[in-house]
Amino acid sequence: MYDCAYKAFEKVAIDNALSWPIDIFQLVKNYKVSLITYDELAYRNNMHILDFLKWMPSQDGMYMQYKGNICIAYNNRKCTETQRFTIAHELGHIIMDHKEDTEQNDKYANCFARNLLCPADKVSTNDLECSCVIANKFLINDRAAKVRVDMIKTDLYYMKKLGIVY
Numbered sequence: 001m002y003d004c005a006y007k008a009f010e011k012v013a014i015d016n017a018l019s020w021p022i023d024i025f026q027l028v029k030n031y032k033v034s035l036i037t038y039d040e041l042a043y044r045n046n047m048h049i050l051d052f053l054k055w056m057p058s059q060d061g062m063y064m065q066y067k068g069n070i071c072i073a074y075n076n077r078k079c080t081e082t083q084r085f086t087i088a089h090e091l092g093h094i095i096m097d098h099k100e101d102t103e104q105n106d107k108y109a110n111c112f113a114r115n116l117l118c119p120a121d122k123v124s125t126n127d128l129e130c131s132c133v134i135a136n137k138f139l140i141n142d143r144a145a146k147v148r149v150d151m152i153k154t155d156l157y158y159m160k161k162l163g164i165v166y
């Protein structure tokens with residue numbers, strides 16, 4: 001049932017001739033998606049960042065549509081690796097054309113982001129012994145690297161089943 005996420009990742013990898021670690025900031029530009037930081041959004045709303053964060057439904061990021069433009073807002077106070085995952089997750093929502101932020105859609109977006117930032121078949125078997133090696137190579141945070149290790153068999157299984165080639 002995660003087919004949509006794997007297929008979306010495959011298409012993005014092919015269309016953009018990706019190599020890893022990917023430049024997520026450049027990638028969103030290819031989709032004409034603009035980026036805005038939470039600091040900037042807070043400033044535009046005349047809010048202190050701490051009040052703004054209390055007001056935001058997500059502490060990581062969100063995507064929004066404004067006058068026909070699609071925009072990803074992200075919490076720039078998190079580490080770069082977390083920002084990269086947030087932006088990849090939100091790009092997943094946009095590319096898979098999610099209309100609402102359901103738990104299921106979030107799972108699809110996480111699957112998309114995980115494979116976009118760190119595809120299962122790009123991780124060498126040796127690196128699986130230490131998630132910190134994966135984190136450094138693919139510029140993802142520790143939590144994402146641990147999930148990558150945990151999900152490696154599942155992802156490889158589905159990529160094979162679906163014939164994902166890029």
Ligand SMILES: [Zn+2]
Nearest residue numbers: 089101106109
């Ligand atoms: Zn989400």
